[in-house]
Amino acid sequence: MKIVLDAMGGDFGAEPNVEAAIRAARDFGHEIVLVGKQELIRPLLNQHDTAGLMLPIVHASEVVEMDEHPSAAVRAKKDNSMSVGMRLVKEGQADAFVTMGNTGAGMAAALFTLGRIKGVLRPALSSALPTAKGWTFIIDIGANADCKPEYLVQFAIMASIYAERVMKVRNPRVGLLSNGEEESKGSELVQATHQLLKTAPVNFIGNVEGRDIPGGGADVIVTDGFTGNVSIKLMEGMKEFIEGMLKEAFYSSLPAKLGGALSRSAIRNTLKARTSYEEIGGAPLLGVDGVVIIGHGRSKAPAIYSAIRRAAESVEFGVVDAIERGLAALPPSA
Amino acid sequence: MKIVLDAMGGDFGAEPNVEAAIRAARDFGHEIVLVGKQELIRPLLNQHDTAGLMLPIVHASEVVEMDEHPSAAVRAKKDNSMSVGMRLVKEGQADAFVTMGNTGAGMAAALFTLGRIKGVLRPALSSALPTAKGWTFIIDIGANADCKPEYLVQFAIMASIYAERVMKVRNPRVGLLSNGEEESKGSELVQATHQLLKTAPVNFIGNVEGRDIPGGGADVIVTDGFTGNVSIKLMEGMKEFIEGMLKEAFYSSLPAKLGGALSRSAIRNTLKARTSYEEIGGAPLLGVDGVVIIGHGRSKAPAIYSAIRRAAESVEFGVVDAIERGLAALPPSA
Numbered sequence: 001m002k003i004v005l006d007a008m009g010g011d012f013g014a015e016p017n018v019e020a021a022i023r024a025a026r027d028f029g030h031e032i033v034l035v036g037k038q039e040l041i042r043p044l045l046n047q048h049d050t051a052g053l054m055l056p057i058v059h060a061s062e063v064v065e066m067d068e069h070p071s072a073a074v075r076a077k078k079d080n081s082m083s084v085g086m087r088l089v090k091e092g093q094a095d096a097f098v099t100m101g102n103t104g105a106g107m108a109a110a111l112f113t114l115g116r117i118k119g120v121l122r123p124a125l126s127s128a129l130p131t132a133k134g135w136t137f138i139i140d141i142g143a144n145a146d147c148k149p150e151y152l153v154q155f156a157i158m159a160s161i162y163a164e165r166v167m168k169v170r171n172p173r174v175g176l177l178s179n180g181e182e183e184s185k186g187s188e189l190v191q192a193t194h195q196l197l198k199t200a201p202v203n204f205i206g207n208v209e210g211r212d213i214p215g216g217g218a219d220v221i222v223t224d225g226f227t228g229n230v231s232i233k234l235m236e237g238m239k240e241f242i243e244g245m246l247k248e249a250f251y252s253s254l255p256a257k258l259g260g261a262l263s264r265s266a267i268r269n270t271l272k273a274r275t276s277y278e279e280i281g282g283a284p285l286l287g288v289d290g291v292v293i294i295g296h297g298r299s300k301a302p303a304i305y306s307a308i309r310r311a312a313e314s315v316e317f318g319v320v321d322a323i324e325r326g327l328a329a330l331p332p333s334a
Numbered sequence: 335m336k337i338v339l340d341a342m343g344g345d346f347g348a349e350p351n352v353e354a355a356i357r358a359a360r361d362f363g364h365e366i367v368l369v370g371k372q373e374l375i376r377p378l379l380n381q382h383d384t385a386g387l388m389l390p391i392v393h394a395s396e397v398v399e400m401d402e403h404p405s406a407a408v409r410a411k412k413d414n415s416m417s418v419g420m421r422l423v424k425e426g427q428a429d430a431f432v433t434m435g436n437t438g439a440g441m442a443a444a445l446f447t448l449g450r451i452k453g454v455l456r457p458a459l460s461s462a463l464p465t466a467k468g469w470t471f472i473i474d475i476g477a478n479a480d481c482k483p484e485y486l487v488q489f490a491i492m493a494s495i496y497a498e499r500v501m502k503v504r505n506p507r508v509g510l511l512s513n514g515e516e517e518s519k520g521s522e523l524v525q526a527t528h529q530l531l532k533t534a535p536v537n538f539i540g541n542v543e544g545r546d547i548p549g550g551g552a553d554v555i556v557t558d559g560f561t562g563n564v565s566i567k568l569m570e571g572m573k574e575f576i577e578g579m580l581k582e583a584f585y586s587s588l589p590a591k592l593g594g595a596l597s598r599s600a601i602r603n604t605l606k607a608r609t610s611y612e613e614i615g616g617a618p619l620l621g622v623d624g625v626v627i628i629g630h631g632r633s634k635a636p637a638i639y640s641a642i643r644r645a646a647e648s649v650e651f652g653v654v655d656a657i658e659r660g661l662a663a664l665p666p667s668a
Contacts, residue, residue, distance in 0.1 A: 132575050142513055145521040179476055179563035187479040187560045210564040211571030226521045227561055229513035230544040231568055237545030238572035241466050246580075249597065249604035256600030263584060263593025270583035 001028075002094040003311050004085040005304070007036035008063040010100030011297045017100070018044040020304035025053040027305075030312055033094055035060050035085040060084035063101075066297055070104025074112060082106055086113040089290040096291035096311035098282065100304060106294040107143055107285060114290040117320060119327040122151045123287030124225065125294065126159045127232060128167070130275040131216030137163050137172075138213065140225035141232050141283070147224040149192040152176070153200050157326045158286040159220045160202045165317035166284075166310055175208030175218030177227060183207065189224065197222075201329055239275075281306030284314065286323065291315055335362075336428040337645050338419040339638070341370035342397040344434030345631045351434070352378040354638035359387040364646055367428055369394050369419040394418035397435075400631055404438025408446060416440055420447040423624040430625035430645035432616065434638060440628040441477055441619060448624040451654060453661040456485045457621030458559065459628065460493045461566060462501070464609040467550030471497050471506075474559035475566050475617065481558040483526040486510070487534050491660045492620040493554045494536045499651035500618075500644055509542030509552030511561060517541065523558065531556075535663055573609075615640030618648065620657065625649050 003024070007017045018041060021032040031054035034041050038059040045055060062077040064070070074083060082105060088094040090113050099106050107125065116123055124140035139159040144151060156174045163172040176194055178186040183194055185207060197204040208217045213231060223231070246267075250260030281303055282295030291314040295307045314320075337358070341351045352375060355366040365388035368375050372393040379389060396411040398404070408417060416439060422428040424447050433440050441459065450457055458474035473493040478485060490508045497506040510528055512520040517528055519541060531538040542551045547565060557565070580601075584594030615637055616629030625648040629641045648654075 132578055145513055145519075145524075177564060179479055179560050185479075187558075190479075190560070210567030210569075211574070213568055214571040214575035223564075224521075226513050226524070227564055230511060230557075230561055230565065233544030234547055234565055234568055235544075235572055237548040238569055239576065240545070241548035242573065242576045244466055245604050245608050246601065248608075249601040252600045252604060256597040259593040259595070259597025259600070261593070263590040263597065266586045266590030266593070267580065267583040270579050270586060274579050274582075 001312055001315055002031040002033060003308055004033045004035055004088050004094045004097045005308060006081045006085050006097070006099035006101055007034040007041050008060070008081040008101065010295070010299055011066065012300065014040045014044055016299070016301040016304055019301040020308060021055060022048050022050060022053065023301070023305050024308040025055050028309065028312055030054070031056070032308065033058055033085070033088065035088070036063070036081040037061065058084060058088065064105040066102050068102060068105065070102055071108040073102070074105050074108045080109070082109040083113055086110060086290070086292070090114055095315045096293070098293045098295070098304070098307050098311045100295040100297055100299045100307070103142070103294050106292065110285055110288040110290070110292045114288045114292070117287055117289045117324050117327070119324060120287040121154055122147070123285055124155045124158065125283050125285050126162060127283040128280040129213060129232065129235065131214055133216030135167070135280070136213060136216055136219060136221055138221045138223065138228050138231065139286070140223065140228050142225045142229035144225040146226070147189060149189060149196050152189070152193040152222050152224065153196045153330070154287070154327060156197060156200060156202045156204070156220060156222045158323050159222070161322045161326055162284050162286060162314070162319055163220055165319055165322060166313045169219050171203050172219035173205045174202045174220045174222060175205055175212060177221050177223035178207035178209065181207050181209060193222070201326065278302045279306055281308070281310045284310070289320065291320060335646055335649055336365040336367060337642055338367040338369055338422050338428045338431045339642060340415045340419050340431070340433035340435055341368040341375050342415040342435065344629070344633055345400065346634065348374045348378055350633070350635040350638055353635040354642060355389060356382050356384060356387065357635070357639050358642040359389050362643065362646055364388070365390070366642065367392055367419070367422065370397070370415040371395065392418060392422065398439040400436050402436060402439065404436055405442040408439050408442045414443070416443040417447055420444060420624070420626070424448055429649045430627070432627045432629070432638070432641050432645045434629040434631055434633045434641070437476070437628050440626065444619055444622040444624070444626045448622045448626070451621055451623045451658050451661070453658060454621040455488055456481070457619055458489045458492065459617050459619050460496060461617040462614040463547060463566065463569065465548055465550030469501070469614070470547060470550055470553060470555055472547065472555045472557065472562050472565065473620070474557065474562050476559045476563035478559040480560070481523060483523060483530050486523070486527040486556050486558065487530045487664070488621070488661060490531060490534060490536045490538070490554065490556045492657050493556070495656045495660055496618050496620060496648070496653055497554055499653055499656060500647045503553045505537050506553035507539045508536045508554045508556060509539055509546060511555050511557035512541035512543065515541050515543060527556070535660065612636045613640055615642070615644045618644070623654065625654060
């Protein structure tokens with residue numbers, strides 16, 4: 001198998017990408033194509049013993065930076081590492097594409113270069129979020145601010161397929177994010193989607209509420225990209241807010257200071273174990289005609305390694321074909 | 335001034351309501367009308383020295399329970415304490431209404447009994463949320479799942495007036511909740527609202543993101559009732575999730591256990607000081623033709639006392655009139 005890694009993606013430059021590629025090539029036996037500026041990648045590769053590993057470099061002279069306007073940058077920089085990498089997938093020279101780069105640019109490049117799977121109305125980005133009970137997949141987290149009921153039904157099917165095949169969740173419970181559990185609750189979009197999901201080929205458990213995201217009330221939580229994006233950023237903000245209050249508490253008295261010193265590493269370890277994205281690796285962009293995983297810009301080598309693994313598993317377990325078949329089974333109205 | 339308190343509202347029955355009413359009558363010198371089952375209220379009042387205080391009881395034979403369907407219950411139970419209390423306001427026999435009861439029923443009863451302020455398209459519920467920098471008002475948190483841009487502009491004006499007059503926030507910064515800070519980001523609803531807010535009579539600072547809610551990025555955050563409701567429930571869920579992880583951390587090793595014992599009270603005090611709703615008292619239902627404050631069902635006497643104070647301040651500082659004037663100043667298109 002041949003996985004393309006955007007060696008330029010992420011906040012830490014080529015180094016963690018090259019490191020992850022070497023580990024992945026060694027552990028999985030796959031060919032990992034490093035796409036990006038060869039004058040940066042080559043010296044990093046040379047620092048390691050890569051004998052017997054398949055780690056070709058494909059040169060791309062441009063990079064979409066994290067703060068650039070996604071689609072404008074992708075259009076302007078024809079030779080950016082994302083578009084070059086995805087072209088390899090499009091032309092059948094590689095099986096999957098992985099990047100830690102600008103999320104919006106990754107989505108734009110995928111739409112321009114790979115296009116959609118037949119039958120897909122809108123590709124969507126799905127992210128795994130830590131919960132009290134493990135992980136939940138939320139889809140969409142920002143690709144589509146405005147949605148129709150038919151899009152959300154497809155999101156439910158696509159994320160269920162990914163959760164089941166790649167993340168090995170059996171018969172994933174699909175919840176529809178709403179402002180109340182009752183069927184009568186929700187925006188017009190949600191009420192119409194609720195009716196469609198009742199007969200869709202997913203394990204629909206009904207509406208879920210905001211508290212069910214961290215509560216783990218469903219394995220897949222379906223929502224429009226506007227609400228999904230607000231939700232994941234709100235969760236990040238809440239985590240920072242509460243961590244700030246904890247710090248404040250640990251400085252508020254002498255016993256608390258001592259208590260903080262004694263418990264700090266346990267707290268750090270627990271939070272890390274329960275919320276680390278390293279095992280998850282990245283967010284699958286579902287519905288584009290090829291496997292694309294977009295990781296967090298702050299990813300270091302272990303998270304990038306996991307993203308490569310998820311990409312390989314997506315290929316191995318036929319996620320793209322399964323989505324095409326899954327959507328073809330829907331009634332024509334959707 | 336005469337404030338009506340729903341003595342039946344909330345999870346703890348009449349007792350904390352009566353206690354708060356007595357304290358408020360004593361401290362503020364207002365008349366506090368207790369509405370509800372007199373056979374329950376009278377014995378509670380008799381346990382206290384209420385000499386010289388104005389604490390009349392108005393009997394209402396029915397109660398909307400917390401788990402009832404809001405508008406159906408309000409319609410079916412004509413003599414419920416909320417509707418009876420609001421009728422006193424409607425008929426000019428009282429100045430404001432306060433309840434810790436079923437939020438949806440409070441909204442329904444207010445719409446049926448009080449109606450809207452002239453010019454108001456949709457009343458909305460606003461809640462104060464704790465942030466890293468103090469408090470932020472989010473509006474709407476659930477009254478209107480589907481909104482038009484003109485509604486959101488009115489929400490911004492109404493919440494600004496409340497924040498400024500009652501909560502004493504000077505020139506409150508109004509942010510529009512979106513999936514990106516740039517003006518070009520957002521659903522169609524948000525993009526259209528953004529343009530209207532630019533010329534609206536509020537201190538509009540542009541789009542804010544999910545993380546700005548706990549981050550305190552604005553004093554008033556405007557959103558539709560669907561997104562607002564998902565957001566506040568998500569924040570509650572995140573708080574529980576992180577508290578659960580903390581507990582786990584404090585049981586993970588002997589030093590951590592000791593550390594937890596030493597710091598537990600500091601953590602509890604800091605969280606309480608920074609996130610307690612007791613000072614806030616309740617959520618104003620803005621846009622109905624009368625002052626209505628709906629508090630959390632879990633409120634105890636101190637929170638109910640604050641809610642009564644906010645209601646009195648809303649009357650004193652002319653929130654209803656200010657909203658009518660504020661909306662009248664809008665161009666006719668809105």
